Amino acid sequence: MKVCLVFFSGTGTTAQLANILRENLNEIGHTSDLIRIKHNSQIDLNTYDLFGIGAPVYSYRAPRMVTTILKKLDFQRKPFFVFSTTGGQKGNTHWNLYKSIARTAGPSLGAFSVSVTTNIRAWMPNKRRIIPNYTISEYDKNRSYEFVHKIFHNLEYKIEEIPKQNYLLSVWTALLSFRWQMALTAGFKQINRKKCTKCRICAEVICPSGAITLNEKGYPVIRERICVGCNGCVNLCPVDAIWALKSKNRHQYNMFSKYLLSSRKIKSNRNISQKN
């Protein structure tokens, strides 16, 4: 089967999971493509037989930017599954992803989630006692392999699995997950022009929401109203030229470098010491 993994990833963790699922699919004889959702993505879904839809959890739901884009796509009544990465509380994320595409897609075959605390300080900056996991564990890789098998089992036996909705959380997130509130999670961002090398990576590769543009002198300008608070720019600028109050460049975002930057043949010279 030809599978398309359509995912959003701010800092690379969901991109890593998408890559793992792809390896698992390849191993059992299927081909798959990866498409990262961005504000300006051109997404062509015409040639696929099965879809995997992935996103990180932002404030107990899938980022609104993602569900807005998904709702506009036509999944051509093809079967699908959903997946997510979380800091530990997935909330309604699977339900949000399911709902965004259920109108145009076929049967829902299951949902898969991995908990990775890579950017835990991004949304809980004071919980410093939590030791981050920088990568998806072997245990979760095995789980994902089993999940991929389950998907094809469900397809064969026509078993539909619909994610559950938590109504209380839906009310909570309706009030608390607007774009500007997500931007505040990261904090207002500032550019240090003395450090900035005008490499353009933040505007052209890192930022998924289109919140970063370049001014006439080539320096980035950030529109907080459009920012989804992913913390990518703050943590991935190769020379640490972007700073925000709540996120002080203390994380190493190996996943992004490995699964998103490298795929564009753009190397970050950031000091990444944590092994994957």
Ligand SMILES: Cc1cc2nc3c(=O)[nH]c(=O)nc-3n(C[C@H](O)[C@H](O)[C@H](O)COP(=O)(O)O)c2cc1C
């Ligand atoms: C703005 C923001 C909000 C978040 N909210 C939650 C949350 O409600 N629950 C949770 O478990 N993790 C939360 N996280 C953590 C992310 O879900 C987690 O780090 C995820 O793996 C990030 O994926 P990515 O690297 O693909 O962007 C949040 C992260 C950010 C940046």
Ligand code: SF4
């Ligand atoms: S990634 Fe950093 S160095 Fe490159 S343009 Fe953006 S702020 Fe400047």
Ligand code: SF4
């Ligand atoms: S401006 Fe920075 S934190 Fe906001 S969406 Fe873009 S990369 Fe993420």
